[in-house]
Amino acid sequence: MADTPFLSFHDRPNSYIGRSVPRPNAKRLLHGRGVFVDDIKLPRMVHVYFVRSVHAHAKIGKIDASRAEAHPGVAAVVTGAQLAEYCKPWVGTLSHLEGMKSPPQRAMPIDRATWQGEPVVAVIAESRAVAEDAAELVEIDWEPLPAATDMKTALDADAPLVHPDLGDNLCWRGEVKSGDVDAVFKKAHRVVEETFVFARHTGVTLESRGIIADYDPSDGRMTVYHAGQAPHNMQAIFAEQIGMPEPDMRVISKDVGGAFGLKAHTYSDEVATVALARMLGRPVKFIADRLESFVSDIHARDHIVTGRMAISKDGKIEAFDIDDLTGIGPYSMFPRTSVIETYQILNLTGVQYVIPNYRARGAVVFQNKNMMCQYRAVGHPIATTVSEGLADLAADAAGLDPVEFRRRNLMADDSYPTKAASGLPLEGLSHHASLDKLLILMDYDGLRREQEARRRDGVYRGIGLASFIEITNPGPLFYGSGGARVSATDGCTIRLDPSGIITAAIGITEQGQGTETMIAQVAATAVGVPMDQVRVLTGDTDKSPYGGGVWGSRGAGIGGEATLQAGKALRGNILAVASAILQTEPAKLDIVDAKVVDMGTTTERISLADLAALAQFRTGDLPDDLQPELVVTRHFRVTGYPFVLSNGVQASHLEIDTNTGFITLLKHWVVEDCGTIINPQLVDEQVRGGVVQGLGGALYEHCIYSDEGQLLNGNMADYLVPMAAEMPDIVVGHVSTPTKTSELGAKGAGEAGTGGAPAAVLNAVNDALKPLGARVTAQPITPESVLRALGKL
Amino acid sequence: MSRDVEITARINGESVTKRVPARTSLADFLRYDLELTGTHVGCEHGVCGACTVRVDGDIVRGCLMLAAQIDGAEVETVEGLSASGELADLQAAFLERNALQCGFCTPGMLLAASELIATQPGAGRKEIRAFISGNYCRCTGYEAIVDAIETVIKQRNGGGAANG
Structure with missing residues (x-):
């Protein structure tokens, strides 16, 4: 087919990229017509x-x-x-x-x-x-x-064996290192150390x-x-x-x-x-x-991480060392395994920072409890909490404000592409720009002044920051390379029917994040039609092209790009047919509002419906050497990088009642960079929903087991999840660094909120408690744990 | 095993007579016997609010009420309240503000919101958050829902100013 010029999608007359359009498929759900x-x-x-x-x-x-x-x-x-x-x-x-x-x-x-x-x-x-x-x-x-339930003793010689045939309860050990951590710690100016506990929770x-x-x-x-x-x-x-x-x-x-x-x-x-x-x-x-x-249902988190950070006289991180332990239940979950959370922690901890020497060790053990596996933001909340919790301790030790410590240590925005200490390739991040934006959004200096003033009245408010990264658009690194039939590629089949309607079938799926809307936006933009003339098919192996579904924040980045390329190819094919009908060059034509027009005008030459009908029914009007191809499939997989990182920073503002230990969340801010934003409203709501799930893990959610391995609170009344009354309003802002791994430039946004919120809250709680000489290090942070930290229990 | 009971009730304006096992919950009766599957079941112990329906004008948990208890009663579900248009402005505001993601909590949330607006027409964000705390949502983080309900309250009070 002839090559036709294509404006950048931002400049297309029918561009829906960057527009907050409502989700057409939400109407069914609002009328109780969903089919679960x-x-x-x-x-x-x-x-x-x-x-x-x-x-x-x-x-x-x-x-x-x-x-x-x-x-x-x-x-x-x-x-x-x-x-x-x-x-x-x-x-x-x-x-x-x-x-x-x-x-x-x-x-x-x-x-x-x-x-x-x-x-x-x-x-x-x-x-x-x-x-x-x-x-x-x-x-x-x-x-x-006898049951092995405590991960801390699961590897002891006298521990009951979950599977006698295996010989011990060890599932996997991993280590990631660069530089010489031990040597640096020996002669470090200052060292901060903390053990963080993350409770088991579930989805x-x-x-x-x-x-x-x-x-x-x-x-x-x-x-x-x-x-x-x-x-x-x-x-x-x-x-x-x-x-x-x-x-x-x-x-x-x-x-x-x-x-x-x-x-x-x-x-x-x-x-x-x-x-x-x-x-x-x-x-x-x-x-x-x-x-x-x-x-x-799978449980997640349940990690104990001891971290140490060595810092120089001028408050720079010189070495970072972590040791992680987790218990995953009696089997590793099929096929994605139950060690990926540990794998992520080993590779993601400290990735925000310049760290010359790094070591992360992790052990994964079997135990007689329900199985653990990947849940939203896999490993990120833990890696971020360890990094950011230690960053605040280090800032304190160096006599620096947490903001200043971050400015000195966050990777520079102009240092990409580069590699993290763990070896992760980093394509293009914006930690400093995101932090700058956050500080303005939240009026950081004003909040600090207010905090100081209120402390004099015995009101303890805390401000916590958390810079984070999020792994999105994954390639085969996690699963496919290890032999699992988990697709890292997605395809989009797009067609123009004689009705003039565009139908896009895609391998990614919808669970409410807005997949079908986002795909319709990209398809409409790429072809040049109003969005209401696009239908999207997902979630059926008989009907959609082979694909990976939705996990790992891959929908927009991978499915969106496949759709963009399929839509562009279909547009080219449509214009080839149009040029034959209209006796002109394809390059002189464009598609706007579902009509073929002369390039640069909105003058209709033929509608897509008439063109498609002609190509289907009145083919005698076409030249003999033209076979109209009004169905096109294109695929996309990320190349050049194992995945694409998003980044951002969150802040939590809260107040602690030192008599009851109750924590009131006052407000939460997120600035995140997911590259090109297709639908700002959908992105913001992913971020907000993600934050609240992270807040649940930070403050409420806990699968409490007895020593015998009995789940003690396995019902909705005793297992606490966030409710509307206790959640704060969440302000969301953006910095945009499109990924160069695709033309669309979109990175994922679905897990950013969950990955960063627990760290921001932990830092805010400890910031509030600081004048009282108290600290908490275990999540969920309950009123009881606050009172214990204050020595009141 | 349980014995059957005969019930006659008006469901979304239609008279219905059925024999059901006495142990059948109202939510199961609506979902499985009448195929009104817009009412969802999330916890079956009265906590999550997904099964919220209206009985004789008040919202109840469909999982905590027995079908036998609605004999002679008027029951309204999301299907009926959608058809009558009573939820139309809430539905429009939810759509506009993306106050739903997976949509599983949504029918119950709409019924709760509708009762809130009827009983506390001057409710602000704090009151909205308190009132819908009996309805869990795992996707949105609640803010969009609060925004949408606040918008409808303002519209019904003649304001109409959107908010974000």
């Missing part, structure tokens, strides 16, 4: 309820299901041994994580349960309620075994996990309706585990009620549901109830 998995009802559908282990670690003795099987309305009762014939075990390791081990995991274990909540027996019945009734009749001879998607598997034995096809984030990835996994050809496994993830990474993983109860559908030859629905969610 539990809203789907299929003919002959049965419901599965799982009898789960009540013990953290126990031998499964004799299972007597006879009374349950005889219960009216029960279709089947299936044990782990019976299900094993329909479902292969899997191993959650990746080949590029050297030395990592994890044993095979079954959809339901045969002889031993390894966490409280592990599904053990499946009861399938005409309704969920009947399945639950019958489940009470299943008798299991449990033989409780609490308001829609719980859910799946319907519909197997048709007559043609051997399976259709899976999945509350998930990565349909192609799940297609590969379900097909492999139950031994079906991949193309016969169709996975549809349409409306999804919150995901946050939690719904990107392989859950044993979900694989079991797919296997049961094949076994029974009829649709099987599994919807986790909230109590099941708490003991089976």
Whole structure:
């Protein structure tokens, strides 16, 4: 096709790049017309309820299901041994994580349960309620075994073994280093050190996990309706585990009620549901109830990190050393593994700063608790809290204001491309510009004056800063290179139908972040049509091009670029057809408002609808040597960098009641740089929602376990999540450094808020407590922990 | 096992008579028996507010009320209140302000917001935040929802000034 000139997308007449357009697909949700998995009802559908282990670690003795099987309305009762014939075990390791081990995991274990909540027996019945009734009749001879629950003792010689065959409870050890940390610490001017504790918490998607598997034995096809984030990835996994050809496994993830990474993983109860559908030859629905969610949705964080920072006389960081420990439950989650949070911490800590000598060591251990895996901002909240917590300690030790310490140590905005101390390649960041903007937005100096004045009245307010980076637009580094069928590429197939409507099908998916809107904006811009003439298809392996789905803040950066390139190619093809019809050069034509016009004018020569209809129905009007190609597919993967970093800085302003320990969040600010912004409103709301999830981890959320491995607060009343009344207004500002790895220039923004907020809050709390000589270092920061720090408990 | 009970109620203006097991919650009755799936179930223990519906003019948790208790009552859900137009300005404000992401909490949030506006027509941001604290949202961080409700309160009070 002829090469046609293309203005920069910012200058296109129909450009939607940088415009806050509302989300067309939100109307259905506002009218209660969304279709979530539990809203789907299929003919002959049965419901599965799982009898789960009540013990953290126990031998499964004799299972007597006879009374349950005889219960009216029960279709089947299936044990782990019976299900094993329909479902292969899997191993959650990746080949590029050297030395990592994890044993095979079954959809339901045969002889031993390894966490409280592990599904053990499946009861399938005409309704969920009947399945639950019958489940009470299943008798299991449990033989409780000693449980390894404390990560700190999991590697002791006398620790109970989670998997005796492995020999110990070690899953993986990692180390990253540059320079000579030990030598620098020996002769350092000043050293600050702190141990930070990050509690286990979980995603609490308001829609719980859910799946319907519909197997048709007559043609051997399976259709899976999945509350998930990565349909192609799940297609590969379900097909492999139950031994079906991949193309016969169709996975549809349409409306999804919150995901946050939690719904990107392989859950044993979900694989079991797919296997049961094949076994029974009829649709099987599994919807986790909230109590099941708490003991089976992945947990995250749960790290203990000791960090040391050596600083020079003039307040410059000379060396940074961290030691991290985490416990991940009895298996590493498939296929992304449960060590990536540690991997991120080792590689991301201190990346904001110039650090001549760096060392990070991490150990990942097995334990008899629910499994841990990637949740929004994987590792970032921990790496940022350790970096920024130590930065504030170092600033104090050097007698510098936290702002001044950051100015001296943050990587210079003109120093890119460069590498971080951990070796991460950095393409183009704006820490200083972001900090400058933040200080103005929040009136930093004014807040400091106010803080000082109020302290005289016994009011303790704190101001906390946190500079951060966010990994976005990932390439194959994390998963694909290690052997997981997790796509780092996404494709967009875009077409012009005879109606004149543009349809873009894309491999990334929608969970409310605005994927379909953002893709429509890019497609409309690239082709030259009003946005209401674009339809977007996502979340169906039969209909969308192969792709990775949405995780790792990749939607806009990777899916958006694929759409831009597909749209440009389609525009070129349309103009080639138009030039033949209009007897002119393609370069003299443009597409504006869904009309082919003379370049530089808005004079209509032919509408896209007329052109497409002609190309489809009245092809006799076309020259013989022209085959109209009004369907185009283009792909995009990030090259030259393993991923693209966003960056930014957050600030928290809060007040502490020193009598009760209560923390009141007064306000929160974020300045972030995600490169080209496609839809400012969607970006800002991603940031705000992300901040609040980070605030939840910092102040409230905690999966509390007993020493025996029993989750003590596994319900929505006892597990606290942020509510509207306790959340502050959040001011969001931007600096824009487009990535040069794509024409669109977009970086991700979905995890920035969560990655930075906990550090800002911890620093603000400690800033408030400073005149009282108190410090907190563990999250969540509860009123009790504040009172303990103050010596009042 | 539980025995069945017969209930007759007006649901979104239509008279409905059904026999349901006595243990059936109102939320399950609406979702599974009447296929009014706009009412969502988030926690099934009365905390998250996703199942908020209106019974005889008051908002209730559909998961904490039994279907048997609505015999003779008037029940309104997001489907009915959308069709009647009662939620139209709230829905428009939510759309404009992107006060929803995944949309799972949204029907319950709209019903709560509608009751807030009816009972506290002068509510400011603090009152809005307090009132909707019984409705969890994991996506938005709440600010956009507060903004949207505040906008509707101002519009209904004749102000109409948008805010951001």
